[in-house]
Amino acid sequence: MTKVPLPAGVITGLPTSEPVLAWTVDDGSDAEVVRLYIEFARTSGTRLTFFLNGSYPGWTEHAELLKPLVASGQVQLGNHTWSHAALTHLDDAGIVAELQRNHDFIVSTYGVDPRPYYRPPFGYRDRRTDAAAASIGYTCPAMWYGSLADSDLRSEQEILGLADRWFLPAHIVIGHLNFLPVTRVFPQLQQLIADRGLIPVTLDDVFEH
Numbered sequence: 001m002t003k004v005p006l007p008a009g010v011i012t013g014l015p016t017s018e019p020v021l022a023w024t025v026d027d028g029s030d031a032e033v034v035r036l037y038i039e040f041a042r043t044s045g046t047r048l049t050f051f052l053n054g055s056y057p058g059w060t061e062h063a064e065l066l067k068p069l070v071a072s073g074q075v076q077l078g079n080h081t082w083s084h085a086a087l088t089h090l091d092d093a094g095i096v097a098e099l100q101r102n103h104d105f106i107v108s109t110y111g112v113d114p115r116p117y118y119r120p121p122f123g124y125r126d127r128r129t130d131a132a133a134a135s136i137g138y139t140c141p142a143m144w145y146g147s148l149a150d151s152d153l154r155s156e157q158e159i160l161g162l163a164d165r166w167f168l169p170a171h172i173v174i175g176h177l178n179f180l181p182v183t184r185v186f187p188q189l190q191q192l193i194a195d196r197g198l199i200p201v202t203l204d205d206v207f208e209h
């Protein structure tokens, strides 16, 4: 596809008429879910963006498994802060410290620079947090339009229902690497994407920056 210029400021969707889906996945509090998502990406070839918190051990434990996918560009890494901090509750120095520590972890562990993309935990952001993040190059708060709602424990059926609702062209959809149920419906999610003619993409596949 032809890349489009990254708009200034926050993004919530993909400004293209192509049938692309940005399946983005956050956190990583369960190391086994992290491993299974990586395995799914590896075996299916699905392009994904992980907004990870480096404080979760799974990102270190499974780094060797994930690294080749990151190196090839199939999986993009974005910054989700080191410890899943609510940025609006921190002062400017605290915001910078959370993003910088996670940035340094990603660079040293995976050898890629996630800038300018970060996702504010809980979606908590405002003009002040945006400015603090931008001061170290994180100029793009990557939000979403559609959620699998699995930051908390959800059933397989709930997750499939939300995928049916939100896996649509030009959408950025958010999921989580926190609970096992999503890992049991990977084949159905893959089938839904195929049935709808959707092309999974990373943010870097879409945006020029």
Ligand SMILES: [Zn+2]
Residues within 6 Å of the ligand: 026, 027, 080, 084, 121, 122
């Ligand atoms: Zn999160």
